[in-house]
Amino acid sequence: MSNEIEAIKDPGLPVHVHRRADTDPKAAKKAERQVAILFLLSAAGTVLLIASYLFIPQDVFIFFPILGSTNAHQLFLGLGMAASLFFIGMGAIHWAKTLMPDEEVIIQRHEFRSPDEDREEFVKAAKDGAEAAGLGRRSLIRRTLGLSLGLAGLSPLILLGDLGPLPDEEQKMTSWKKGTRLVTDPGDRPIRPEDLEVGAVAQTLPAIAAGEHRKLSDIAKDAVLLIRLRPEEFNLDAERLSWTHEGIIAFSKICSHMGCAVALYEQQTKHLLCPCHQSTFDVTRAAKVIFGPSARPLPQLAITVDSEGYLVAQNPFNEPVGPSFWGRSA
Numbered sequence: 001m002s003n004e005i006e007a008i009k010d011p012g013l014p015v016h017v018h019r020r021a022d023t024d025p026k027a028a029k030k031a032e033r034q035v036a037i038l039f040l041l042s043a044a045g046t047v048l049l050i051a052s053y054l055f056i057p058q059d060v061f062i063f064f065p066i067l068g069s070t071n072a073h074q075l076f077l078g079l080g081m082a083a084s085l086f087f088i089g090m091g092a093i094h095w096a097k098t099l100m101p102d103e104e105v106i107i108q109r110h111e112f113r114s115p116d117e118d119r120e121e122f123v124k125a126a127k128d129g130a131e132a133a134g135l136g137r138r139s140l141i142r143r144t145l146g147l148s149l150g151l152a153g154l155s156p157l158i159l160l161g162d163l164g165p166l167p168d169e170e171q172k173m174t175s176w177k178k179g180t181r182l183v184t185d186p187g188d189r190p191i192r193p194e195d196l197e198v199g200a201v202a203q204t205l206p207a208i209a210a211g212e213h214r215k216l217s218d219i220a221k222d223a224v225l226l227i228r229l230r231p232e233e234f235n236l237d238a239e240r241l242s243w244t245h246e247g248i249i250a251f252s253k254i255c256s257h258m259g260c261a262v263a264l265y266e267q268q269t270k271h272l273l274c275p276c277h278q279s280t281f282d283v284t285r286a287a288k289v290i291f292g293p294s295a296r297p298l299p300q301l302a303i304t305v306d307s308e309g310y311l312v313a314q315n316p317f318n319e320p321v322g323p324s325f326w327g328r329s330a
């Protein structure tokens with residue numbers, strides 16, 4: 001025992017160095033003010049979040065040179081939440097590092113298991129409690145309690161109905177129509193075939209009329225990847241080949257497995273890779289699945305150019321985009 005106490009007295013830790021705030025009241029006051037400022041910034045972030053939620057309408061957009069048109073409601077909600085969480089975290093860390101007690105405390109570990117007497121005491125108390133409550137004898141109470149608990153468990157399921165209207169057919173449709181121009185995302189600039197070099201990839205969206213704004217739910221379905229190969233690199237039947245233009249092929253960017261963005265293109269192998277579960281699609285063979293859990297190719301958008309030489313859709317997608325469980329129909 002005396003050896004144990006000696007080990008605790010001198011556990012071999014390096015000499016403890018006190019922080020400035022531990023020895024200098026001015027430094028402590030300064031640290032306190034810094035922590036308070038960080039918490040105030042966090043509070044300001046929360047106020048911004050609440051104000052954005054209450055006062056910025058959902059359809060207000062702000063234009064930024066690189067980001068393009070951005071939804072102000074969501075932008076300020078995001079900034080407010082980011083500031084609120086970031087500064088409260090920074091404040092807590094700064095507080096802990098500069099002002100909270102900084103002493104090294106050594107305690108011995110004890111056995112996690114409770115002593116036998118405590119365990120026996122607990123079992124006895126539980127049995128006595130059940131006996132006193134009469135659960136064994138009073139079957140009426142036992143059954144009605146079971147019924148009420150069971151029904152209470154069902155109530156969250158009923159509340160699921162509040163998750164919003166079902167998308168119905170909307171989920172199977174995208175905004176792509178015959179003649180819709182493909183525009184850059186971000187930027188909303190129409191694209192000519194010569195804008196894409198061989199090997200290049202670009203994310204595009206359907207063009208919208210001036211003054212209109214896209215809904216997030218539409219962007220989630222409409223995103224299309226353009227990839228340019230040499231025409232002789234395709235291994236497609238005549239119909240699918242006619243859906244390409246000068247080596248440019250367009251696929252839905254929404255993974256046909258679970259709906260992630262298929263965003264990785266391997267230029268050497270000409271494979272598109274979904275980062276979520278590694279489904280791999282062969283671009284040269286109409287995005288055929290060559291690896292991973294996806295059960296079907298990425299839908300291909302038939303493209304051509306309009307009279308001004310800009311890329312346009314020949315038709316809507318020939319099948320629904322996204323995971324198969326979103327529903328399949330033409």
Ligand code: FES
Nearest residue numbers: 255257258274277
């Ligand atoms: S969502 Fe793409 S592989 Fe699972």
